[in-house]
Amino acid sequence: MKNANVYIKAARVALTAALLTASLAQAESVFRIARDAASLASVNLNPFSGGSQRLYPTVSAIYETLFYVNSLTGDVENVLGTSYKWDKTNKKLTVTVRDGVKWSDGQPFTAKDVEFTFDYLKQNPAIDGSALWKNGLTDVKASGNTVTFTFKDKNIPVFVYIAHQPIVPQHVWSKIKDPTTETNTKPVATGPFLFQSANNQSIKVVKNPNYWMKGYPKIDAIQWEVVGGADAILLKLLRGDADYSYANIPDIKNVYVNKNPETNKFYWPVTGGNYLYFNTAKAPFNDVNFRKAIASAINTDEVALKAYSGLVKAASPSGIIPTQQSKWLSKATAAKGLTFDVNKARDFLKKGGYKVVNGKLTDKSGKTLPTFKILVGAGWTDFITMAQVIGNNLKQIGIDTTIDQQTWGSYSGGLQTGTYDMGISWGWGGGETPYNLFFQSFAPEFSAKVGDTAASNLTRYTKANITSSLKRFQQNSDPAVQKKAIDTIVNQFVTDVPFFPLTDRVNFTTYNSKNFKGFPTDQNPYYDGGADDQIGARLLFLNLEPK
The missing domain is CATH 3.40.190.10 (Periplasmic binding protein-like II)
Known part of the structure:
Protein backbone atom coordinates (compact mmCIF):
# COMPACT_ATOMS: atom_id res chain seq x y z
CA MET A 1 0.00 0.00 0.00
CA LYS A 2 2.87 2.27 0.87
CA ASN A 3 4.44 1.62 -2.54
CA ALA A 4 1.13 2.41 -4.23
CA ASN A 5 0.97 5.83 -2.54
CA VAL A 6 4.50 6.55 -3.66
CA TYR A 7 3.57 5.70 -7.25
CA ILE A 8 0.46 7.91 -7.05
CA LYS A 9 2.47 10.86 -5.70
CA ALA A 10 5.12 10.37 -8.39
CA ALA A 11 2.44 10.31 -11.07
CA ARG A 12 0.92 13.53 -9.72
CA VAL A 13 4.32 15.23 -9.75
CA ALA A 14 4.92 14.09 -13.34
CA LEU A 15 1.46 15.28 -14.39
CA THR A 16 1.98 18.65 -12.71
CA ALA A 17 5.34 19.07 -14.45
CA ALA A 18 3.81 18.15 -17.81
CA LEU A 19 0.96 20.62 -17.35
CA LEU A 20 3.42 23.34 -16.32
CA THR A 21 5.57 22.66 -19.38
CA ALA A 22 2.51 22.79 -21.64
CA SER A 23 1.36 26.02 -20.00
CA LEU A 24 4.75 27.63 -20.52
CA ALA A 25 4.79 26.51 -24.14
CA GLN A 26 1.34 27.99 -24.69
CA ASN A 46 25.18 35.46 -44.40
CA PRO A 47 24.43 39.21 -44.27
CA PHE A 48 26.66 39.74 -47.33
CA SER A 49 24.63 37.38 -49.52
CA GLY A 50 22.00 38.72 -51.88
CA GLY A 51 18.55 39.20 -50.36
CA SER A 52 17.01 36.32 -52.33
CA GLN A 53 19.73 33.91 -51.16
CA ARG A 54 19.49 34.37 -47.40
CA LEU A 55 16.76 33.66 -44.87
CA TYR A 56 14.27 36.34 -43.83
CA PRO A 57 15.64 36.99 -40.31
CA THR A 58 19.22 37.69 -41.41
CA VAL A 59 19.23 41.50 -41.37
CA SER A 60 15.69 42.03 -40.09
CA ALA A 61 16.16 40.32 -36.72
CA ILE A 62 19.71 39.00 -36.27
CA TYR A 63 22.27 41.47 -37.66
CA GLU A 64 22.16 45.23 -37.11
CA THR A 65 23.33 48.35 -38.91
CA LEU A 66 24.68 51.70 -37.73
CA PHE A 67 21.44 53.55 -38.44
CA TYR A 68 18.06 53.06 -40.08
CA VAL A 69 16.81 55.73 -42.49
CA ASN A 70 13.01 55.63 -42.80
CA SER A 71 12.19 55.58 -46.51
CA LEU A 72 8.75 57.08 -45.83
CA THR A 73 9.82 60.10 -43.79
CA GLY A 74 13.60 60.36 -44.05
CA ASP A 75 13.91 60.14 -40.24
CA VAL A 76 17.16 58.60 -39.00
CA GLU A 77 16.97 56.00 -36.22
CA ASN A 78 20.11 55.27 -34.19
CA VAL A 79 21.05 51.59 -33.99
CA LEU A 80 24.71 50.64 -33.43
CA GLY A 81 25.60 54.24 -34.22
CA THR A 82 24.52 57.04 -31.88
CA SER A 83 25.46 60.11 -33.95
CA TYR A 84 27.04 61.14 -37.24
CA LYS A 85 28.48 64.33 -38.70
CA TRP A 86 29.96 65.51 -41.98
CA ASP A 87 32.97 67.82 -41.82
CA LYS A 88 33.08 71.21 -43.58
CA THR A 89 34.39 69.67 -46.80
CA ASN A 90 31.55 67.11 -46.93
CA LYS A 91 34.21 64.50 -47.67
CA LYS A 92 34.58 63.05 -44.17
CA LEU A 93 31.80 61.39 -42.19
CA THR A 94 32.37 60.63 -38.51
CA VAL A 95 30.13 58.10 -36.76
CA THR A 96 30.02 57.54 -33.00
CA VAL A 97 29.26 53.93 -32.09
CA ARG A 98 27.22 52.66 -29.17
CA ASP A 99 28.91 51.62 -25.91
CA GLY A 100 27.89 48.56 -23.90
CA VAL A 101 26.85 46.35 -26.80
CA LYS A 102 27.91 42.72 -26.90
CA TRP A 103 27.91 40.18 -29.67
CA SER A 104 25.69 37.16 -29.08
CA ASP A 105 28.75 35.11 -28.09
CA GLY A 106 29.52 37.58 -25.28
CA GLN A 107 32.40 39.44 -26.97
CA PRO A 108 32.20 43.26 -26.84
CA PHE A 109 31.17 45.21 -29.94
CA THR A 110 33.61 48.06 -30.78
CA ALA A 111 34.35 50.63 -33.46
CA LYS A 112 36.99 48.21 -34.76
CA ASP A 113 34.19 45.87 -35.86
CA VAL A 114 32.76 48.68 -37.98
CA GLU A 115 36.15 49.44 -39.52
CA PHE A 116 36.65 45.75 -40.23
CA THR A 117 33.22 45.38 -41.88
CA PHE A 118 33.86 48.12 -44.43
CA ASP A 119 37.45 47.04 -45.06
CA TYR A 120 36.10 43.53 -45.62
CA LEU A 121 33.92 44.93 -48.43
CA LYS A 122 37.03 46.45 -49.99
CA GLN A 123 38.92 43.17 -49.75
CA ASN A 124 35.95 41.31 -51.27
CA PRO A 125 34.39 43.54 -53.98
CA ALA A 126 31.82 40.86 -54.85
CA ILE A 127 30.00 41.51 -51.55
CA ASP A 128 30.12 45.32 -51.83
CA GLY A 129 26.53 45.51 -53.02
CA SER A 130 26.36 49.30 -52.82
CA ALA A 131 29.72 49.68 -54.62
CA LEU A 132 30.95 52.00 -51.86
CA TRP A 133 34.63 51.54 -52.65
CA LYS A 134 34.04 52.00 -56.38
CA ASN A 135 32.11 55.20 -55.79
CA GLY A 136 34.45 57.36 -53.79
CA LEU A 137 35.06 55.73 -50.39
CA THR A 138 38.84 55.86 -49.85
CA ASP A 139 39.40 55.08 -46.16
CA VAL A 140 37.68 53.88 -42.98
CA LYS A 141 39.45 54.38 -39.66
CA ALA A 142 38.35 53.58 -36.09
CA SER A 143 39.57 55.61 -33.13
CA GLY A 144 38.13 55.04 -29.68
CA ASN A 145 34.36 54.94 -30.09
CA THR A 146 34.29 56.75 -33.45
CA VAL A 147 34.73 55.68 -37.05
CA THR A 148 35.68 58.14 -39.80
CA PHE A 149 34.77 57.50 -43.44
CA THR A 150 36.77 59.45 -46.04
CA PHE A 151 35.56 60.03 -49.60
CA LYS A 152 37.31 61.20 -52.75
CA ASP A 153 34.42 63.48 -53.72
CA LYS A 154 31.43 65.03 -51.99
CA ASN A 155 28.49 62.62 -51.99
CA ILE A 156 26.00 63.29 -49.17
CA PRO A 157 23.39 60.70 -50.30
CA VAL A 158 25.96 57.93 -49.78
CA PHE A 159 25.15 58.18 -46.07
CA VAL A 160 22.20 55.80 -46.39
CA TYR A 161 24.46 53.05 -47.79
CA ILE A 162 26.90 53.51 -44.89
CA ALA A 163 23.97 53.59 -42.47
CA HIS A 164 22.36 50.41 -43.81
CA GLN A 165 25.42 48.17 -44.04
CA PRO A 166 25.04 45.21 -41.63
CA ILE A 167 27.97 45.12 -39.19
CA VAL A 168 29.77 41.83 -38.50
CA PRO A 169 32.18 40.78 -35.71
CA GLN A 170 35.85 40.95 -36.66
CA HIS A 171 36.74 38.01 -34.43
CA VAL A 172 34.44 35.75 -36.49
CA TRP A 173 34.59 37.03 -40.07
CA SER A 174 38.35 37.64 -40.14
CA LYS A 175 38.63 33.84 -40.25
CA ILE A 176 36.26 33.51 -43.22
CA LYS A 177 38.28 33.74 -46.42
CA ASP A 178 35.47 33.56 -48.98
CA PRO A 179 32.31 35.39 -47.88
CA THR A 180 30.60 34.68 -51.22
CA THR A 181 30.22 30.99 -50.39
CA GLU A 182 29.81 31.23 -46.60
CA VAL A 270 2.96 54.53 -50.11
CA THR A 271 6.58 53.63 -50.78
CA GLY A 272 6.85 54.74 -54.38
CA GLY A 273 4.89 55.02 -57.58
CA ASN A 274 3.72 53.03 -60.58
CA TYR A 275 4.70 54.76 -63.80
CA LEU A 276 4.06 54.65 -67.52
CA TYR A 277 7.53 54.60 -69.06
CA PHE A 278 8.17 56.00 -72.54
CA ASN A 279 11.00 54.69 -74.68
CA THR A 280 12.46 58.07 -75.59
CA ALA A 281 15.05 56.40 -77.82
CA LYS A 282 12.45 55.71 -80.52
CA ALA A 283 9.85 57.76 -82.40
CA PRO A 284 7.30 59.04 -81.64
CA PHE A 285 8.16 58.72 -77.92
CA ASN A 286 11.22 60.90 -78.47
CA ASP A 287 8.78 63.76 -79.13
CA VAL A 288 7.90 65.64 -75.94
CA ASN A 289 4.56 66.79 -77.41
CA PHE A 290 3.54 63.19 -78.09
CA ARG A 291 4.48 62.16 -74.55
CA LYS A 292 2.59 65.10 -73.05
CA ALA A 293 -0.47 64.28 -75.18
CA ILE A 294 -0.52 60.75 -73.81
CA ALA A 295 -0.03 61.94 -70.23
CA SER A 296 -2.84 64.49 -70.54
CA ALA A 297 -5.22 61.89 -71.98
CA ILE A 298 -4.83 59.46 -69.06
CA ASN A 299 -7.38 59.62 -66.25
CA THR A 300 -5.14 58.54 -63.38
CA ASP A 301 -8.04 58.60 -60.91
CA GLU A 302 -9.77 55.95 -63.02
CA VAL A 303 -6.51 53.99 -63.31
CA ALA A 304 -6.11 53.91 -59.51
CA LEU A 305 -9.78 53.15 -58.85
CA LYS A 306 -9.95 50.16 -61.17
CA ALA A 307 -6.51 48.76 -60.39
CA TYR A 308 -6.82 48.93 -56.60
CA SER A 309 -10.55 49.23 -55.86
CA GLY A 310 -10.11 52.79 -54.62
CA LEU A 311 -7.65 51.85 -51.84
CA VAL A 312 -4.65 53.39 -53.62
CA LYS A 313 -4.66 56.93 -54.96
CA ALA A 314 -3.51 58.44 -58.23
CA ALA A 315 0.13 59.56 -58.07
CA SER A 316 1.34 63.13 -57.97
CA PRO A 317 2.54 64.24 -61.43
CA SER A 318 5.77 65.25 -59.68
CA GLY A 319 6.67 61.62 -58.94
CA ILE A 320 7.26 62.50 -55.27
CA ILE A 321 5.46 60.27 -52.76
CA PRO A 322 2.98 61.84 -50.29
CA THR A 323 5.16 61.59 -47.15
CA GLN A 324 7.97 63.50 -48.90
CA GLN A 325 5.94 66.22 -50.59
CA SER A 326 5.74 68.71 -47.72
CA LYS A 327 9.53 68.77 -47.44
CA TRP A 328 10.55 68.57 -51.10
CA LEU A 329 7.71 69.75 -53.37
CA SER A 330 6.96 73.46 -53.70
CA LYS A 331 3.42 74.58 -54.51
CA ALA A 332 4.60 76.35 -57.66
CA THR A 333 6.27 73.24 -59.02
CA ALA A 334 3.36 71.00 -58.03
CA ALA A 335 0.99 73.20 -60.04
CA LYS A 336 2.97 72.58 -63.25
CA GLY A 337 2.24 68.87 -63.41
CA LEU A 338 -0.02 67.55 -66.18
CA THR A 339 -3.53 66.47 -65.24
CA PHE A 340 -6.33 64.71 -67.12
CA ASP A 341 -7.51 66.99 -69.94
CA VAL A 342 -8.42 65.46 -73.30
CA ASN A 343 -8.64 68.83 -75.05
CA LYS A 344 -5.15 69.72 -73.87
CA ALA A 345 -3.95 66.33 -75.10
CA ARG A 346 -5.30 67.14 -78.58
CA ASP A 347 -3.55 70.52 -78.41
CA PHE A 348 -0.21 68.82 -77.73
CA LEU A 349 -0.74 66.51 -80.73
CA LYS A 350 -1.53 69.49 -82.94
CA LYS A 351 1.56 71.29 -81.68
CA GLY A 352 3.67 68.26 -82.60
CA GLY A 353 2.27 68.14 -86.14
CA TYR A 354 0.04 65.12 -85.62
CA LYS A 355 -3.28 64.96 -87.46
CA VAL A 356 -6.29 62.67 -87.68
CA VAL A 357 -6.77 61.53 -91.29
CA ASN A 358 -9.67 59.18 -92.11
CA GLY A 359 -10.03 58.40 -88.43
CA LYS A 360 -6.33 57.51 -88.02
CA LEU A 361 -3.63 59.53 -86.28
CA THR A 362 -0.73 60.47 -88.55
CA ASP A 363 2.64 62.03 -87.78
CA LYS A 364 3.98 65.24 -89.31
CA SER A 365 5.10 63.34 -92.45
CA GLY A 366 1.57 62.02 -92.97
CA LYS A 367 2.45 58.46 -91.96
CA THR A 368 -0.23 56.61 -90.01
CA LEU A 369 0.92 55.71 -86.53
CA PRO A 370 0.97 52.00 -85.68
CA THR A 371 -0.67 50.28 -82.73
CA PHE A 372 1.67 50.69 -79.77
CA LYS A 373 2.42 48.02 -77.17
CA ILE A 374 2.11 48.61 -73.43
CA LEU A 375 4.54 46.22 -71.70
CA VAL A 376 3.41 44.62 -68.41
CA GLY A 377 4.30 41.55 -66.38
CA ALA A 378 2.34 38.43 -67.32
CA GLY A 379 -0.56 37.86 -64.92
CA TRP A 380 0.01 41.07 -62.96
CA THR A 381 -3.63 42.03 -62.63
CA ASP A 382 -3.04 45.54 -61.32
CA PHE A 383 -0.72 46.49 -64.21
CA ILE A 384 -2.95 44.76 -66.76
CA THR A 385 -5.94 46.74 -65.48
CA MET A 386 -3.93 49.96 -65.71
CA ALA A 387 -3.00 49.17 -69.31
CA GLN A 388 -6.65 48.50 -70.17
CA VAL A 389 -7.74 51.86 -68.77
CA ILE A 390 -4.88 53.67 -70.51
CA GLY A 391 -5.74 51.98 -73.80
CA ASN A 392 -9.36 53.10 -73.58
CA ASN A 393 -8.30 56.64 -72.61
CA LEU A 394 -5.89 56.95 -75.54
CA LYS A 395 -8.53 55.92 -78.08
CA GLN A 396 -10.11 59.32 -77.45
CA ILE A 397 -7.12 61.01 -79.09
CA GLY A 398 -6.66 58.47 -81.89
CA ILE A 399 -3.88 56.35 -80.36
CA ASP A 400 -4.32 52.57 -80.51
CA THR A 401 -2.60 50.25 -78.06
CA THR A 402 -2.33 46.59 -77.20
CA ILE A 403 -1.23 44.96 -73.95
CA ASP A 404 2.07 43.09 -74.13
CA GLN A 405 2.23 40.58 -71.25
CA GLN A 406 5.67 39.12 -70.68
CA THR A 407 7.24 36.84 -68.08
CA TRP A 408 9.70 38.49 -65.70
CA GLY A 409 12.83 37.93 -67.77
CA SER A 410 11.31 39.32 -70.96
CA TYR A 411 9.50 42.09 -69.08
CA SER A 412 12.53 43.43 -67.23
CA GLY A 413 14.76 42.71 -70.22
CA GLY A 414 12.50 44.66 -72.55
CA LEU A 415 12.54 47.68 -70.27
CA GLN A 416 16.28 47.58 -69.66
CA THR A 417 17.35 46.99 -73.28
CA GLY A 418 14.99 49.62 -74.68
CA THR A 419 13.00 47.34 -76.98
CA TYR A 420 9.57 48.44 -75.73
CA ASP A 421 7.16 51.22 -76.76
CA MET A 422 5.53 52.01 -73.43
CA GLY A 423 5.76 50.01 -70.24
CA ILE A 424 4.21 50.06 -66.78
CA SER A 425 6.56 49.55 -63.87
CA TRP A 426 7.56 50.90 -60.49
CA GLY A 427 10.35 53.39 -59.86
CA TRP A 428 13.68 51.63 -60.34
CA GLY A 429 15.13 53.65 -57.52
CA GLY A 430 13.67 55.09 -54.34
CA GLY A 431 14.43 55.95 -50.79
CA GLU A 432 14.26 58.55 -48.10
CA THR A 433 14.38 61.54 -50.50
CA PRO A 434 13.19 62.13 -54.10
CA TYR A 435 16.85 62.25 -55.10
CA ASN A 436 17.01 58.46 -55.01
CA LEU A 437 14.28 58.05 -57.64
CA PHE A 438 15.60 60.76 -59.96
CA PHE A 439 19.23 59.67 -59.61
CA GLN A 440 18.49 56.07 -60.56
CA SER A 441 16.05 57.16 -63.29
CA PHE A 442 18.02 59.90 -65.05
CA ALA A 443 21.74 59.71 -64.22
CA PRO A 444 23.65 59.01 -67.47
CA GLU A 445 25.67 56.20 -65.85
CA PHE A 446 22.47 54.18 -65.43
CA SER A 447 21.53 54.45 -69.12
CA ALA A 448 22.79 52.52 -72.15
CA LYS A 449 22.38 52.44 -75.89
CA VAL A 450 19.39 50.52 -77.23
CA GLY A 451 20.11 46.81 -77.13
CA ASP A 452 22.45 47.07 -74.16
CA THR A 453 21.19 46.73 -70.59
CA ALA A 454 20.46 49.97 -68.74
CA ALA A 455 20.69 49.49 -64.97
CA SER A 456 17.73 51.72 -64.14
CA ASN A 457 17.40 54.60 -66.64
CA LEU A 458 14.65 52.77 -68.50
CA THR A 459 13.58 55.76 -70.61
CA ARG A 460 17.15 56.53 -71.74
CA TYR A 461 16.36 60.17 -71.01
CA THR A 462 19.05 62.53 -69.76
CA LYS A 463 19.14 66.31 -69.41
CA ALA A 464 22.10 68.51 -68.59
CA ASN A 465 20.35 70.55 -65.90
CA ILE A 466 19.03 67.40 -64.23
CA THR A 467 22.50 65.85 -64.22
CA SER A 468 24.04 69.00 -62.73
CA SER A 469 21.27 69.25 -60.13
CA LEU A 470 21.84 65.64 -59.09
CA LYS A 471 25.53 66.48 -58.63
CA ARG A 472 24.68 69.59 -56.63
CA PHE A 473 22.43 67.55 -54.34
CA GLN A 474 25.20 64.98 -53.86
CA GLN A 475 27.79 67.55 -52.88
CA ASN A 476 25.81 69.66 -50.42
CA SER A 477 24.48 68.92 -46.95
CA ASP A 478 22.61 72.25 -46.82
CA PRO A 479 18.86 71.39 -46.95
CA ALA A 480 18.08 74.63 -48.81
CA VAL A 481 20.56 73.80 -51.57
CA GLN A 482 19.26 70.25 -51.80
CA LYS A 483 15.65 71.41 -52.01
CA LYS A 484 16.49 73.83 -54.82
CA ALA A 485 18.21 71.02 -56.70
CA ILE A 486 15.13 68.79 -56.38
CA ASP A 487 12.92 71.68 -57.49
CA THR A 488 14.98 72.09 -60.66
CA ILE A 489 14.78 68.37 -61.39
CA VAL A 490 11.03 68.16 -60.85
CA ASN A 491 10.40 71.23 -63.01
CA GLN A 492 12.29 69.62 -65.88
CA PHE A 493 10.63 66.27 -65.25
CA VAL A 494 7.06 67.61 -65.49
CA THR A 495 8.08 69.64 -68.54
CA ASP A 496 9.54 66.74 -70.51
CA VAL A 497 7.57 63.79 -69.04
CA PRO A 498 10.02 60.95 -69.81
CA PHE A 499 7.72 58.79 -67.73
CA PHE A 500 4.30 59.58 -66.30
CA PRO A 501 3.19 58.83 -62.71
CA LEU A 502 0.02 56.71 -62.67
CA THR A 503 -0.69 55.56 -59.10
CA ASP A 504 0.96 55.44 -55.73
CA ARG A 505 2.74 52.16 -55.02
CA VAL A 506 2.18 50.53 -51.67
Missing part, protein backbone atom coordinates in the same frame (compact mmCIF):
# COMPACT_ATOMS: atom_id res chain seq x y z
CA ALA A 27 2.42 31.21 -23.03
CA GLU A 28 5.31 31.72 -25.46
CA SER A 29 4.45 34.73 -27.64
CA VAL A 30 5.29 33.70 -31.20
CA PHE A 31 4.69 36.27 -33.94
CA ARG A 32 3.63 34.28 -37.03
CA ILE A 33 4.30 35.65 -40.49
CA ALA A 34 2.65 33.97 -43.50
CA ARG A 35 4.58 34.24 -46.76
CA ASP A 36 3.49 33.32 -50.26
CA ALA A 37 6.32 31.10 -51.50
CA ALA A 38 6.83 27.63 -52.86
CA SER A 39 9.53 27.05 -50.25
CA LEU A 40 12.12 28.94 -48.28
CA ALA A 41 15.75 29.39 -49.21
CA SER A 42 18.37 26.98 -47.91
CA VAL A 43 19.84 27.84 -44.52
CA ASN A 44 21.94 30.89 -45.32
CA LEU A 45 22.33 33.63 -42.71
CA THR A 183 26.33 30.22 -45.33
CA ASN A 184 26.93 31.30 -41.72
CA THR A 185 24.54 28.81 -40.15
CA LYS A 186 25.58 29.81 -36.61
CA PRO A 187 25.48 33.61 -36.76
CA VAL A 188 27.15 35.79 -34.13
CA ALA A 189 25.42 39.16 -34.16
CA THR A 190 24.08 42.03 -32.02
CA GLY A 191 20.40 41.91 -32.97
CA PRO A 192 17.27 41.34 -30.86
CA PHE A 193 16.78 37.72 -31.96
CA LEU A 194 18.82 34.53 -32.21
CA PHE A 195 18.47 31.91 -34.93
CA GLN A 196 16.82 28.70 -33.73
CA SER A 197 15.72 26.56 -36.69
CA ALA A 198 14.75 26.45 -40.36
CA ASN A 199 13.49 24.10 -43.01
CA ASN A 200 11.90 24.69 -46.40
CA GLN A 201 8.52 25.45 -44.82
CA SER A 202 9.32 27.58 -41.75
CA ILE A 203 11.97 29.64 -39.98
CA LYS A 204 12.09 30.47 -36.29
CA VAL A 205 14.13 32.95 -34.26
CA VAL A 206 13.92 33.49 -30.49
CA LYS A 207 14.56 36.57 -28.39
CA ASN A 208 18.11 37.47 -27.45
CA PRO A 209 18.02 37.55 -23.60
CA ASN A 210 21.15 39.74 -23.53
CA TYR A 211 20.03 42.29 -26.11
CA TRP A 212 21.51 45.76 -25.50
CA MET A 213 18.07 47.45 -25.39
CA LYS A 214 16.87 46.57 -21.89
CA GLY A 215 13.34 45.15 -21.84
CA TYR A 216 13.34 44.38 -25.57
CA PRO A 217 12.20 42.54 -27.54
CA LYS A 218 8.83 42.04 -25.87
CA ILE A 219 7.87 39.05 -27.97
CA ASP A 220 9.47 35.64 -27.44
CA ALA A 221 9.87 34.48 -31.01
CA ILE A 222 9.13 35.09 -34.67
CA GLN A 223 8.15 32.36 -37.09
CA TRP A 224 7.92 32.69 -40.89
CA GLU A 225 5.68 30.08 -42.50
CA VAL A 226 5.20 29.18 -46.17
CA VAL A 227 1.60 29.57 -47.34
CA GLY A 228 0.59 28.92 -50.92
CA GLY A 229 -0.97 32.03 -52.40
CA ALA A 230 -3.08 35.01 -51.33
CA ASP A 231 -6.24 32.94 -50.81
CA ALA A 232 -4.50 30.61 -48.35
CA ILE A 233 -2.93 33.58 -46.56
CA LEU A 234 -6.35 35.19 -46.25
CA LEU A 235 -7.79 32.03 -44.64
CA LYS A 236 -4.95 31.84 -42.10
CA LEU A 237 -5.42 35.49 -41.17
CA LEU A 238 -9.18 35.09 -40.85
CA ARG A 239 -8.76 32.05 -38.60
CA GLY A 240 -6.12 33.80 -36.51
CA ASP A 241 -3.50 31.23 -37.50
CA ALA A 242 -1.22 34.01 -38.77
CA ASP A 243 -0.52 37.45 -37.36
CA TYR A 244 1.06 39.18 -40.34
CA SER A 245 1.57 38.88 -44.06
CA TYR A 246 2.53 40.65 -47.26
CA ALA A 247 -0.04 39.88 -49.93
CA ASN A 248 -2.17 41.81 -52.39
CA ILE A 249 -5.60 40.55 -51.33
CA PRO A 250 -8.25 41.83 -53.78
CA ASP A 251 -11.22 43.67 -52.26
CA ILE A 252 -9.51 43.48 -48.89
CA LYS A 253 -12.05 45.59 -47.02
CA ASN A 254 -14.95 43.27 -47.82
CA VAL A 255 -13.21 39.91 -47.71
CA TYR A 256 -11.06 40.61 -44.64
CA VAL A 257 -11.48 43.85 -42.71
CA ASN A 258 -15.28 43.81 -42.54
CA LYS A 259 -15.28 40.25 -41.14
CA ASN A 260 -13.90 41.62 -37.86
CA PRO A 261 -12.92 45.31 -37.96
CA GLU A 262 -11.54 45.19 -34.41
CA THR A 263 -8.69 42.86 -35.31
CA ASN A 264 -8.53 42.53 -39.09
CA LYS A 265 -6.34 45.35 -40.37
CA PHE A 266 -4.23 46.34 -43.34
CA TYR A 267 -1.42 48.88 -43.66
CA TRP A 268 -0.62 49.96 -47.19
CA PRO A 269 1.92 52.79 -46.91
CA ASN A 507 3.39 47.69 -49.48
CA PHE A 508 0.49 45.23 -49.12
CA THR A 509 0.75 44.58 -45.38
CA THR A 510 -2.15 42.70 -43.79
CA TYR A 511 -2.34 41.71 -40.14
CA ASN A 512 -4.50 40.32 -37.36
CA SER A 513 -4.13 42.33 -34.13
CA LYS A 514 -5.85 39.79 -31.86
CA ASN A 515 -2.62 38.75 -30.14
CA PHE A 516 -0.23 41.69 -30.58
CA LYS A 517 -0.13 45.48 -30.57
CA GLY A 518 2.40 48.05 -31.77
CA PHE A 519 1.94 47.74 -35.53
CA PRO A 520 2.90 50.66 -37.81
CA THR A 521 -0.07 52.72 -39.00
CA ASP A 522 -0.76 55.67 -41.26
CA GLN A 523 -0.72 57.82 -38.12
CA ASN A 524 2.56 56.29 -36.91
CA PRO A 525 4.52 55.26 -40.03
CA TYR A 526 7.70 54.26 -38.24
CA TYR A 527 8.29 51.60 -40.91
CA ASP A 528 6.96 50.73 -44.36
CA GLY A 529 5.59 47.39 -43.21
CA GLY A 530 7.53 44.59 -44.87
CA ALA A 531 8.45 41.64 -42.62
CA ASP A 532 11.02 40.03 -44.87
CA ASP A 533 14.80 40.42 -44.83
CA GLN A 534 14.81 44.21 -44.58
CA ILE A 535 16.66 46.17 -41.93
CA GLY A 536 13.63 48.29 -41.08
CA ALA A 537 11.68 45.19 -40.00
CA ARG A 538 13.78 45.27 -36.83
CA LEU A 539 11.68 48.29 -35.73
CA LEU A 540 8.49 46.33 -36.33
CA PHE A 541 9.71 43.44 -34.20
CA LEU A 542 10.86 45.78 -31.41
CA ASN A 543 7.57 47.71 -31.33
CA LEU A 544 5.41 44.59 -31.08
CA GLU A 545 4.22 43.33 -27.73
CA PRO A 546 1.69 40.70 -26.68
CA LYS A 547 -1.76 41.86 -25.67
